Amino acid sequence: MLQLFKFRGGVKPQTNKTPSLGEPIAVAPLPTRLIVPLHQSIGGTPDPLIAPGDRVLKGQRIGGADGWISSAVHAPTSGTVLAVEEHVAAHPSGLPTLSVIIEPDGRDEWIARTPVDYRSLAPESVREMLRDAGVVGLGGAVFPSHAKLTASKTVPMEELVINGAECEPFITCDDLLMRERADEVVRGIGIFRDLLRPQRVLIGIEDNKPEAVAAMKTAVQALGENFEVIAVPTRYPAGGAKQLIRVLTGKEVPAAKRSTDLGVQCFNVATAYTAWRAIAHGEPVISRIVTLTGNVERPRNWEVLIGTPLAEFVALGQPKPDTNGYLMGGPMMGFEMPSDAPLVKATNCIIAGSPTLFPPKAPEMPCIRCGECAKACPHELQPFELYWFARAKNFGKTQEYHIFDCIECGCCSYVCPSRIPLVQYFRFAKSEIWAREREKKAADTAKTRFEFRNFREEREKAEKAERLAKAAAAKAAEKKAEAKPAAEAAAGALADAPAAQAAAPTDAEAAKKAAIAAAMERARQQREAAQPKNTEALTPVQQRDIAEVDARRRQAGIETPGEPSGTADANAPAAPAAGSEEARP
Amino acid sequence: MDFTTPPYLLKNASVQRVMLQVLLALLPGIAAYVWLIGPIIFVQLAIASLAALAAEALMLKLRDKPLGLFLGDGSALVTAWLIALTFPPMAPWWLLVVGVLFAIVVAKHLYGGLGQNPFNPAMVAFAVCIVSFPALMSQWPALGLGLSFNQQLDIVAGLAPRVDALTGATPLDAIKTALKLGEGSIDVPSLLANQNIFGNFAGRGWEWVAAGYLLGGLWLWKRGIVGWQAPAGFIAGLVLIAGALWLWNPAQFANPLFHLFSGGAMLGAFFIVTDPVSGCTTPKGKFIFGLAAGLLAYLIRVFGGYPDGVAFAVLLLNICVPLIDMYTQPPIFGMKGEK
Numbered sequence: 068m069l070q071l072f073k074f075r076g077g078v079k080p081q082t083n084k085t086p087s088l089g090e091p092i093a094v095a096p097l098p099t100r101l102i103v104p105l106h107q108s109i110g111g112t113p114d115p116l117i118a119p120g121d122r123v124l125k126g127q128r129i130g131g132a133d134g135w136i137s138s139a140v141h142a143p144t145s146g147t148v149l150a151v152e153e154h155v156a157a158h159p160s161g162l163p164t165l166s167v168i169i170e171p172d173g174r175d176e177w178i179a180r181t182p183v184d185y186r187s188l189a190p191e192s193v194r195e196m197l198r199d200a201g202v203v204g205l206g207g208a209v210f211p212s213h214a215k216l217t218a219s220k221t222v223p224m225e226e227l228v229i230n231g232a233e234c235e236p237f238i239t240c241d242d243l244l245m246r247e248r249a250d251e252v253v254r255g256i257g258i259f260r261d262l263l264r265p266q267r268v269l270i271g272i273e274d275n276k277p278e279a280v281a282a283m284k285t286a287v288q289a290l291g292e293n294f295e296v297i298a299v300p301t302r303y304p305a306g307g308a309k310q311l312i313r314v315l316t317g318k319e320v321p322a323a324k325r326s327t328d329l330g331v332q333c334f335n336v337a338t339a340y341t342a343w344r345a346i347a348h349g350e351p352v353i354s355r356i357v358t359l360t361g362n363v364e365r366p367r368n369w370e371v372l373i374g375t376p377l378a379e380f381v382a383l384g385q386p387k388p389d390t391n392g393y394l395m396g397g398p399m400m401g402f403e404m405p406s407d408a409p410l411v412k413a414t415n416c417i418i419a420g421s422p423t424l425f426p427p428k429a430p431e432m433p434c435i436r437c438g439e440c441a442k443a444c445p446h447e448l449q450p451f452e453l454y455w456f457a458r459a460k461n462f463g464k465t466q467e468y469h470i471f472d473c474i475e476c477g478c479c480s481y482v483c484p485s486r487i488p489l490v491q492y493f494r495f496a497k498s499e500i501w502a503r504e505r506e507k508k509a510a511d512t513a514k515t516r517f518e519f520r521n522f523r524e525e526r527e528k529a530e531k532a533e534r535l536a537k538a539a540a541a542k543a544a545e546k547k548a549e550a551k552p553a554a555e556a557a558a559g560a561l562a563d564a565p566a567a568q569a570a571a572p573t574d575a576e577a578a579k580k581a582a583i584a585a586a587m588e589r590a591r592q593q594r595e596a597a598q599p600k601n602t603e604a605l606t607p608v609q610q611r612d613i614a615e616v617d618a619r620r621r622q623a624g625i626e627t628p629g630e631p632s633g634t635a636d637a638n639a640p641a642a643p644a645a646g647s648e649e650a651r652p
Numbered sequence: 653m654d655f656t657t658p659p660y661l662l663k664n665a666s667v668q669r670v671m672l673q674v675l676l677a678l679l680p681g682i683a684a685y686v687w688l689i690g691p692i693i694f695v696q697l698a699i700a701s702l703a704a705l706a707a708e709a710l711m712l713k714l715r716d717k718p719l720g721l722f723l724g725d726g727s728a729l730v731t732a733w734l735i736a737l738t739f740p741p742m743a744p745w746w747l748l749v750v751g752v753l754f755a756i757v758v759a760k761h762l763y764g765g766l767g768q769n770p771f772n773p774a775m776v777a778f779a780v781c782i783v784s785f786p787a788l789m790s791q792w793p794a795l796g797l798g799l800s801f802n803q804q805l806d807i808v809a810g811l812a813p814r815v816d817a818l819t820g821a822t823p824l825d826a827i828k829t830a831l832k833l834g835e836g837s838i839d840v841p842s843l844l845a846n847q848n849i850f851g852n853f854a855g856r857g858w859e860w861v862a863a864g865y866l867l868g869g870l871w872l873w874k875r876g877i878v879g880w881q882a883p884a885g886f887i888a889g890l891v892l893i894a895g896a897l898w899l900w901n902p903a904q905f906a907n908p909l910f911h912l913f914s915g916g917a918m919l920g921a922f923f924i925v926t927d928p929v930s931g932c933t934t935p936k937g938k939f940i941f942g943l944a945a946g947l948l949a950y951l952i953r954v955f956g957g958y959p960d961g962v963a964f965a966v967l968l969l970n971i972c973v974p975l976i977d978m979y980t981q982p983p984i985f986g987m988k989g990e991k
Contacts (some may be wrong), residue, residue, distance in 0.1 A: 074985070078663065079931045080661045080663070081661070095741075198878070236661060253733055264702055291782065309985070309986075319985050319986035319987075319988070320986055321984070321985065321986030321987050322986070324986070394660065398658070398659055398660040398661040399658065399659040399661060400658055400659070401658055401660070402658060420660070423658045425661070428657075428662065429666065430718075430721055432666075432667050432721070432722075432725065432766070432767075433765065433766045433767035433768065434767050435670070435727075435766065435767045435929050436668060436767065436928045436929055436933050437670065437928040438879070438928060438933050439665070441933070446984055446985040446986075447982060447983070447985045448984055449981065449982075450984075451932065451933065452933075452977075468866070468981070469984050469987075472986070472987075473984065477658055477659035480657070480658075480659050480662070481659050481661065481662055481663050482663050482665060483665070484665040484666050484667050484669065484670050485666075485667055486662070486666070487766075488657035490658065490659070491657050509846070578762075
């Protein structure tokens, strides 16, 4: 038996999983309309490949990945594209995002599906296939999976962790997927294994899902794989990627590092399933399993087309009359979904809320520094300190106290006796820091541009002055040459005097200008020499790293930094996406 | 459904519940107190509670804060009870009121109210009163007087004269004074043999009150309301210095057990140094805070001019809290072993 490790903190809320476990997964009926947002991964927004009026087939690519960290989207069924327009997204802000509106024709006609034997393909082609099939992390973070399937060049890949923990209360979609489709999940894990070549594959499932554990064990055995299926103690957020990695391997991945730097990578079970469907069946990600539970008459799991409007979906569960809103995700990290938003790849669960299910919160009280939040924090932060600093808008201090290691799991808010919405404060602080970084970057870019313009103008001036000086000198020499014989011929001839006089001032002026320009140039060079650069006094290791980065950049067609072009600064602190690579608990 | 802020599930916890459990944990100590002195302590607790609630209400009104929310949080009651239990049992009612007013108005609300006070309000009240009214604050009833409840009530109400015979010294004071007067001719073991003042391991009777606080404190620890670090630190600090001096010269210094169960040591260990608002927050910090408070309390009570040192020790340590916290931040997930 594998030795398990513990992570500190965590909480044990009521799991509320039983109601939606009673029935098997059902396929949801075709909705009247599909709203497919183009931006459905943590990466870039795919470019629309269709136009209003086009007929699309089921599985047809309607949005192409616009970069490496991006993922394609597809038509969930056959029909007509009504519009490509902004539509309310499944996001707490309720802000619109570019979406493809499709009216199904009811025929559900597939594109030509071409199953492939991925073993015969180069790993790069498999990764590209996954990107073009829209395979993203279905645990909730929707990070493009293909981008996580390259092992670190320097660190040997030791463990591949497969996340079937599903620690959030209410959610059961992964549980049922593992129970009913374990075979294909395991085959999908096989693809990841073949791409990453880890020493061990560890499948972690919370011990409150014995059926899923058994089904996965059977499937692993039947397929002759050597994956280890491990029941981990049920404690939220055991399904957070970093927590599960800790429990199974003992490794702790801080915010500043990628898990591959520690020789470990983590995928959700549903992601493995979709990867298998994409490669072995040629089916892109056009549907997913969603738990519909909470204040509904018929809680269960549905296989739903991506883009199904929330209202049509929840009708399947027959919400009770006192339902007053819908949560997307679990009650710990989820958010209220705008009622006209569509279901997306990140939608693992919809919970119908009611005043009895989620009673109104007691009013917020002042922090009494009891430290319950620090005890509950799985990242061993001091949430109340972060709270004081965030409240005081002392964002520098929040960073000193590692605010970017916060995974927003909500444990601190859950235990707080003063009912302080701590996570909100942390999100606020993070977004403020990002905004300031963006501003600073913009200002830095402007500064670099300005300085370059000044430099260019000075250089041009100097060049011009030099040209003028040369021309004047040449002219003067000519004049002199002309004047000499004349003077010899007629000593003291007055006729030439004006010409000589005229030439002399031009000469002097140009020389003066050239001298000034040269002096300015010298001053500039001195200034530059005096300014220390962070690229000086590098260790050989750093120099090698820089050389590698430059080589990669050249390969990718990106300019190397140092050019005043506003290239993203590699040293900038965590960008919004950087910390979100791991699946959410 | 309040949709603005995840998580939507919350643990059944509140400031009120925390404070209520602290009050409950004081009950074993109070029970021993009643057995020792009589029900007069209930009168003192009531006076302190009423004064605290009135002061709290007044300050909340002046500060334009919601009365219902904050009056019900129980924090003022905890302060009031701690004041009543640390003041002499038959202190005049107005002395308690002065202490409570100072604690609630000055030490708590003038610093920003609940959660904002850098100093422990109950200890501020004790310090202010022992400095301002040293005689009244040192009048502890001699045991075995057999005063009726009505007589006790009259003393508290100021209707009966505060005769000197009525008041004895605390065990801590008795030792200190006797050693000072004896100038080396008296040793501690013979003093402790005096069964009028001293009991099995500390002050007669009072040792059981302290044991009651220990019991309640252990319950608080088991409930997870207080961490082990601060009480353990405090006890360690006190035992360490008391034990060292006792081993060195048992004739001049009382044993650690005596010190642990005398004066405010037990109450301090579990109910004062564990105050989250004015204490340290990091695990290491809590221990350091307790340890230093224990050491300091001993030094003040044995070598200082006051009968006990817990209050001053705690107040002095309150000042150091931000510094201790800053230097004892625990390493976070994934950054252990890194500096």
